[in-house]
Amino acid sequence: MDKIIIEGGRRLKGEVRISGAKNAALPILVSSLLADGVNTYSNVPDLKDIQSIKLLLTHLGAKIVSADSIVRIDAGGLCNYEAPYDLVRKMRASILVLGPLVARLKKAKVSLPGGCAIGERPINLHLRGLEQLGAKIELKHGYVEVSADGLKGDDIFFDVPTVTGTENIMMAAVLAEGTTVLRNAAREPEIVALADALKKMGAEIHGAGTSVITISGVNELHPISNEIIPDRIEAGTFMVAAALTQGDLTLTNCEPDHLKAFIHKLTLTGTKVHHVDKQCIRVIGPDEIKSVDVKTLPYPGFPTDMQAQFTVLMSVAKGLSIISESIFENRFIHVSELKRMGADITISGNSAMIKGVSKLSGAPVMATDLRASACLILAGLVAQGTTTINRVYHLDRGYEAIEKKFTQVGALIKRVNG
Numbered sequence: 134m135d136k137i138i139i140e141g142g143r144r145l146k147g148e149v150r151i152s153g154a155k156n157a158a159l160p161i162l163v164s165s166l167l168a169d170g171v172n173t174y175s176n177v178p179d180l181k182d183i184q185s186i187k188l189l190l191t192h193l194g195a196k197i198v199s200a201d202s203i204v205r206i207d208a209g210g211l212c213n214y215e216a217p218y219d220l221v222r223k224m225r226a227s228i229l230v231l232g233p234l235v236a237r238l239k240k241a242k243v244s245l246p247g248g249c250a251i252g253e254r255p256i257n258l259h260l261r262g263l264e265q266l267g268a269k270i271e272l273k274h275g276y277v278e279v280s281a282d283g284l285k286g287d288d289i290f291f292d293v294p295t296v297t298g299t300e301n302i303m304m305a306a307v308l309a310e311g312t313t314v315l316r317n318a319a320r321e322p323e324i325v326a327l328a329d330a331l332k333k334m335g336a337e338i339h340g341a342g343t344s345v346i347t348i349s350g351v352n353e354l355h356p357i358s359n360e361i362i363p364d365r366i367e368a369g370t371f372m373v374a375a376a377l378t379q380g381d382l383t384l385t386n387c388e389p390d391h392l393k394a395f396i397h398k399l400t401l402t403g404t405k406v407h408h409v410d411k412q413c414i415r416v417i418g419p420d421e422i423k424s425v426d427v428k429t430l431p432y433p434g435f436p437t438d439m440q441a442q443f444t445v446l447m448s449v450a451k452g453l454s455i456i457s458e459s460i461f462e463n464r465f466i467h468v469s470e471l472k473r474m475g476a477d478i479t480i481s482g483n484s485a486m487i488k489g490v491s492k493l494s495g496a497p498v499m500a501t502d503l504r505a506s507a508c509l510i511l512a513g514l515v516a517q518g519t520t521t522i523n524r525v526y527h528l529d530r531g532y533e534a535i536e537k538k539f540t541q542v543g544a545l546i547k548r549v550n551g
């Protein structure tokens with residue numbers, strides 16, 4: 134398994150191009166199942182999760198051609214309604230094929246995704262939404278089997294604003310008979326991006342980005358060309374890198390508007406964020422990082438996917454801070470590794486009490502999930518000495534060529550195979 138080795142203590146300076154958003158590309162590539170013909174997607178990030186979803190779509194009968202960040206998908210040959218365990222276990226977002234398969238083939242059999250390091254990750258709200266649209270749900274031998282003579286619109290209230298739950302039911306509803314209203318829907322930019330792609334395909338959707346989304350079913354959709362929006366979490370990760378290293382980074386092809394809550398908190402640490410133009414920001418790290426309290430919330434609140442990265446920043450800030458994780462039940466796994474690097478953090482329930490230290494020290498550490506891996510890279514960049522990060526396959530799921538991007542702005546970072 135690959136490792137990443139970092140010599141800490143370098144100030145990062147230069148320009149980084151942000152890649153397309155993993156969490157927008159995944160549902161949008163899956164939405165190709167909703168129409169016959171060739172959909173062309175650009176700015177698709179080259180990630181393990183994208184490879185996984187392309188494998189699954191091919192398994193279902195889609196024809197896929199990829200070149201650089203362009204992906205063409207023709208779902209005209211959609212013939213298989215089963216998403217097998219060996220494909221789904223690699224990436225839980227595979228559950229997103231449920232909605233489109235039921236909408237197109239009137240049936241689906243998808244391996245239950247199971248939990249992951251950060252929490253149980255249930256899909257009860259996905260299934261309840263499909264049931265309300267008239268689907269029959271059976272759980273058998275680790276699979277969820279869904280069938281429906283035809284889907285009919287309904288008024289669906291999500292107990293919590295689930296991101297992929299909102300995406301799944303939105304994709305099921307666009308070809309349903311009548312009107313579907315999603316209440317307490319997720320409001321992330323990735324939801325708006327999916328709705329924009331579906332509307333381009335001919336769907337009738339109003340309210341994406343708010344907590345009430347109204348979908349009027351249509352008879353059929355047509356293929357489109359679509360550009361994937363920038364990855365706000367990758368952008369946030371590099372912004373923290375600038376803040377940590379007293380650096381000066383200019384991020385291009387990014388969307389600062391998608392990071393308002395995070396940027397607000399980052400500026401309170403003393404970090405300067407200059408809006409160069411609509412898709413370009415310059416981030417300058419402070420000489421002394423101020424402690425700031427954070428609570429993760431559904432969008433537009435502070436994103437849970439930035440919690441681990443912000444925890445590193447607070448671990449070398451001046452003073453005390455409290456970071457509360459309100460979305461997932463086990464998203465402080467990275468803390469034990471940070472403490473091995475000298476961080477002073479105490480976990481109590483869903484909060485981390487962080488007492489800033491003057492320095493972290495490099496150490497061999499273990500990545501446990503995607504964003505925890507990113508946090509360990511950030512810690513290595515600012516730590517004194519050498520940090521070796523094991524199990525970097527977690528990282529490759531969601532960050533495109535991250536060590537190359539960090540090298541370009543002055544980091545001493547390399548990947549070691551084996």
Ligand code: EPZ
Nearest residue numbers: 156226254255256257258259293294295296297438460503
């Ligand atoms: C999406 O996961 C993202 N993944 C996650 O990013 C992100 O952390 C998460 O949203 C929250 O923003 C993708 O978009 C592919 P949820 P998702 O359903 O949809 C509970 C990353 O690092 N819930 O919004 O799986 C659930 O337990 C990943 O890129 C139910 O109870 O998250 C959680 O507490 C990590 N029942 C809360 O809702 C359900 O049926 C939010 O989960 C569904 C969810």
